[in-house]
Amino acid sequence: MYEVDRTTYRSVKGFNRRVRFLIMHYTAIGFRGSVNALTGPAVSAHYLIPDPSEKDYQDAGFNTLRIFNLVDESERAWHAGVSTWGNRNSLNDTSIGIEIVNLATDEGGVFKFPPYHPEQIEAIKQLGRDILQRYPDISPVNVVGHADISPGRKSDPGAAFPWKALYEAGVGAWYDAATVQTFKQQFSAGLPSRADITAKLKTYGYDTSTAAGDSGYRGLVRAFQLHFRPENYNGVVDLETAAIVYALVAKYFPGK
Template sequence: MYPIDSTTYRSKAFNRRVRFLVLHYTAANFQSSVNALARGDQVSAHYLIPSPTDPSYTRAGFDKTRIFSLVDENERAWHSGSSAWGVRTGLNDTAIGIELVNQASVSNGQFNFPDYHPEQIAALVQVCQDILQRYPDITPTHVLGHSDISIGRKSDPGAAFPWQQLHEAGIGAWYDDTVKAQYQAQFTRQMPTQAELLEKLRTYGYSVPAQPDARSVQSLLRAFQLHFRPANYRGVADAETAAILFALVQRYNA
């Protein structure tokens, strides 16, 4: 047997697999989520965070919130599917995925986004802070929702997800209120063109089609609004949406 020398010479020319943190809801109760993510062979995630008030969680024998590790972080979990951000596609290759049990639903095109339990968010903050400490390539703009990377296909983690709260805990991106107000005053008088909005979305990281049509533009704006302006996510361009977008690009892409 020939020895493997892993100490004499060590290369600096490498990087880490993990560059993104993608957050999801399960759109199902705890038991159904476990069946899909841990017992099925179609989808998976690295972590699952239950709601402590979910009856199926208590029936499973748990009485306190815990974080379930389903797939080792160095392995490729199947949570993002067809996805893109910036120049990267197929984000399962480079992402850690976290699923939160939340029974969001859609009926006749109308979405219902239930609130997340405070203990779920506290647990999420804990695990995200730990992940970000260990993976410095996950920048604020690389902490994303499934809806950000799968435009028109996904809506999770939904309009009830507290992105600003996470940002205040050092997780993910958010805009500066003063800069947003300055842009909003400007755009109330004169909106940017659609081409300018799409270029800013592309600069920030969203996957913008080479030849966008009305439907794809609406889907892009809806995804952006779900993350950064969840009070109104119809996918219609307005001064506030444009102001938030420009403020984000100024903060993170200047």
Template sequence: MQSERFFGGFMIIDNTSYRSQSFESRVCFLVMHYTVSNFQRSVAELTEPFSVSVQYVVPDPTDPSYVAAGFSGVRIFNLVDEQNRAYHAGVSSWRGRTNLNDTSIGIEIVNTAHDGEHGEIIFVPYNPEQIQAVIELAKDILQRYPTIVPINVVGHSDIAPLRKSDPGPLFPWYELYKAGIGTWYEEDTKARYLQQYALSGIDPRDVLKKLGKFGYDVSAATDADGTKALLRAFQMHYRPAKYDGVLDTETAAILAALVEKYC
């Protein structure tokens, strides 16, 4: 059935007779965040004019401020339409693309991670119901946007490692992977590279090259601090048991296994 628009008796747009096959969706990335605030403060910050914004917010159903707002269970809130650009990624880069606000959908997960007494981040576990809601939401998004390939499901710290730590090492990336969301390495491939590096050692230049090939922006790794931040971001995603930013054989083996699988 043809769809035509008329103005003043004259047809001005025919969008059915000819359709181009050369295009792609604006949306290529799915970015996970945490809010560092309770539900009430998170929503207030995300709905202020001229402030940060995001497409979706997933609350913690046990958050007292969420319960006080009259909600129960996990209700997912859509704050910005998917076709619109939200301001959640900031200065960012992944696989050669920058300014990822232009090409991404963001999910903010209510979580009260906060700074400790000595400047360290105190990471807070996620609620299992909350994570299940994130999984269902992400699966729905990925079904509608096949341009978001697995390697383009990332954390804020992946796309801005010098500035960000969210969604943090307690975010269950492997659980998401088992549900068909994002990337993970094969254990046997990791074991093979562990054996190889145990014999040959690790070349830091090769590790940086592989990080860049996988998707990370390695341009900031010009000094020890930049390199440490980059490795820490990778470890929080794929080796959360130890995320000190120090290059070791396990980190190198996991990276090599990921590059072999996805690149």
């Protein structure tokens, strides 16, 4: 048998980490159903954050919130599905997925996004900061929702997800309000063209391959609005939406 020497020579620069994305989801079902689904043969996630006020959770014998680690971070959880962000696709290979129990509903295209429990929000902040500390290749722009990486197909974690609060806690990206105001003044005489909006969204990371058609474009804009303009996620670019798009690109991709 030959010895494998793991200490004499070590590369210190010519590599990086597998994990480059942190992806947020909601379960759209209760705790018991979420556990059954995420520990079954079809889908999974690295972490599950329950709703401590939910009867299912309490009936399972838990009286305080805990974060459940379902899949080791070194393993590939099946949570992202068909997905694209930036220049990468099939993001299961390069991401950590967090599922949050939330009873969002979709009734014939009419969505209801109930608020997240305050303790869930604190748990997401805690877990997010911990993950980002251990995986420095996850940039703020690469903390995303399922809707961001699958525009037009997915809506989670929904309009009630506290993206701005997470940003303020050091997790993820957000725009600067002053820059938004600057672009609102710039666009007051007319909005950027559809082609220009699409190009900016692509620069930020969104998959714009389906945006040539009206339906695909609305789905793309809606995904962006669910994350950055949740007060109105109708898929129509208005002055506020356009200004936020440009403000984000100016902040995180200066010069593009």
